[in-house]
Amino acid sequence: VAVTEKNIVVLVGGVGGAKLALGLQQILKPENLTIVVNTGDDFWHYGLRVCPDIDTVLYTLSGRVNKENGWGLVNESTTTLQALRDLGEETWFLLGDKDIATHMLRSEMLRRGYRLTAIVARLARGMGIGANIVPMTDAPVATMVNTDIGELEFQEYFVKHRWQPIVKSLRYQGIEDAQLSLEVKEALAKADVLLIAPSNPWLSIAPILAVVGMKEAILARDIPRVAVTPIVEGKAIKGPAAKLMNELGYEVSGESVAAFYEDLITGFVYDVRDKDINKSNGTKSIALDTIMLSDDDKARLAQQILTWIDEKELA
Amino acid sequence: VAVTEKNIVVLVGGVGGAKLALGLQQILKPENLTIVVNTGDDFWHYGLRVCPDIDTVLYTLSGRVNKENGWGLVNESTTTLQALRDLGEETWFLLGDKDIATHMLRSEMLRRGYRLTAIVARLARGMGIGANIVPMTDAPVATMVNTDIGELEFQEYFVKHRWQPIVKSLRYQGIEDAQLSLEVKEALAKADVLLIAPSNPWLSIAPILAVVGMKEAILARDIPRVAVTPIVEGKAIKGPAAKLMNELGYEVSGESVAAFYEDLITGFVYDVRDKDINKSNGTKSIALDTIMLSDDDKARLAQQILTWIDEKELA
DSSP: OOOGGGGGGEESSSSSHHHHHHHHHHHSSSEEEEEEEOOOOOOEEETTEHHHHHHHHHHHHHHOOTTTSSSSTOOOOHHHHHHHHTTOOOOOSSOOHHHHHHHHHHHHHHHHTHHHHHHHHHHHHTTOOOOOESSSSOOEEEEEEEEETTTEOOOOOIIIIOOOSSSEEEEETTTTGGGGGHHHHHHHHHHEEEEEEESIIIIIHHHHHHBBHHHHHHTTSSEEEEEESSSEEEEESSHHHHHHHTTOOOOHHHHHHHTTTTTTTTTTEETTTTTTOOOOTTEEEEEEEOOOOHHHHHHHHHHHHHHHHHHHOOO | OOOOGGGGGEESSHHHHHHHHHHHHSOOGGEEEEEEETTTTOOETEEEEOOHHHHHHHHHHHOBOOOOOOOOOBOOOHHHHHHHHHHHHOOOOOOOHHHHHHHHHHHHHHHOOOOOHHHHHHHHHHHOSSEEEEEEOOOOOOOOETTTEEEEEIIIIIIIITTSSSEEEEETTGGGBBBHHHHHHHHHHOOOOEEEEESSSIIIIIHHEEEESSSHHHSSSSSOOEOOOETTTEEEESSTTHHHHHTTTTSSSHHHHHHHTTTTOOOEEEEEOOOOOOOOOOEEEEEOOOOOSSSHHHHHHHHHHHHHHHHOOOO
16 A cells, blocks of 8 residues: 555644644545544633634644634634724634634534534535544543643633743643544544654643543554654744743653653654754654645655655554 | 603613613613613524624614614624635524624623623623613523424524514513513612513513513502504514514504503503504503604603603603
8 A cells, every 4th residue: 555545643733733734634635634633722712612723723724724823814804802802801812703703613513512523524524624633532621731820721821821831730621531532433443654743742642642542542553653743953843842841840852752652652753953862762763854834844744754654664 | 850860661672672772871861771671582693692682782872783774783894704604604693793792702701600681781881881781581581483384483583584484473482480680670679660662562572571570570660651662554663563463463553562561551652653543442642753763863752751751640
């Protein structure tokens, strides 16, 4: 089977994960790509259910994303937000007018009893996306960030306080009731390759791995399982990954990330800029250019990763 | 006490009721005016709690209403609605971008456990309205319309089907659990005059009167209780009142409306265009120009009604 005919499951968070997903979308048939998305960032905001990571993936894969930010929609207006401000509200979370339609349709379907998985499929269809975008679970999970200024809901930490509080620990509220959906189970069961995107390991990937049965379902598969570093030259490409690692007591490096995933992965993709990486932990690894600026970069990296996996038979 | 120093409570529905409320607002101190609004039209739409009559009153009294329609906001855009359409939705109910902010703030406060009365007060404050706008009850009530094409939720009947189905009967779902709020009780207890606005008696006023204890609380007050006709020359000023009366077997006239309110009112305001009105039913009545086109018309009618009540001592 050609590498691009294989069934790929990729675990992703927000912006960084969506980039690799877009790369994979460019080189795979839609039916061969399943993107399992973190929902620990989801929250209720002004009566609407907002799923930031899912929406970043939806907007990126449909070509509607605001490329400057990496999230939100392009050509977006903020009439509703301004009206909320006129009513005396604070509105620290940016909601665009078109973006709000996504949240309204989702919230209505939740009210009617649809599972989040079905809702995301409806949204993906409405945006013309063929790949399978699946939430990590249908149950509500909330990543809670214990910081020096107290425990914060994720979006309070991330957006309202711009990830400046010092993180002491994390917990995933509701995770004990979060089961694997049939869709995630089936995708893992037929996967030929599992990828972990260059997303924040603690804030984006750990909640996915914490879903009841997720790790077991992944480890049950004797397939290549490969993570891509979100750390390049001791820095995060975007967001709080490096700062967070420091605060949690990790060395800020690709090795730390590889070690974090160690029991789960059979291969690791470092960045080519990190020349002095220590590969002594036994995981097979490769150094690639993991910085994805253009859409071509994304397709190129996706292709390089799959080709490497194919050649090395990394199961 | 001068007529404009008296405490006025007015029962209203949507557009017609809001017009009289605006007239009263122009001639009364804000603290002397309480507007009790029908909430039987309220519904969930795309995840948001929409209260059409309350919003019409809010927008009218804050000077933000789209005067051409009588409802909705002026200078409104529909970016979100268009985005919902782009996702493949039908969107038969018009939601403007600024309007959506009202629904979002309300829905969020409902989620947080606030009573609708407190929410409406918050919205009124945010729009700079001094008069007391109070929902008829804090409990959710849904006017259900039994028609020749089956039972419809109110907005389905009214907006989706443009009140074209033939009405057989009405019921107010949830009304048995709808209690008088403290705010409505207090307003009625200190009222010097009770008015019933020229709103649809069956669709707008009847749900208010059906709230548990409402009729009793009104009848307990030995004060002038005066209704204004929504029917002029056998026609409704706006909306389905005349068509509905026909379908329910009533003669379409001010007299029919007066008779509908008979056990409740001590006075009735006909329109001056109806010369041949039969005043034999014992209720004191006056003929006034009840058509309110300009804001001055509204203030004039409000003033005429209160002056008449004052002179006739209609208790």
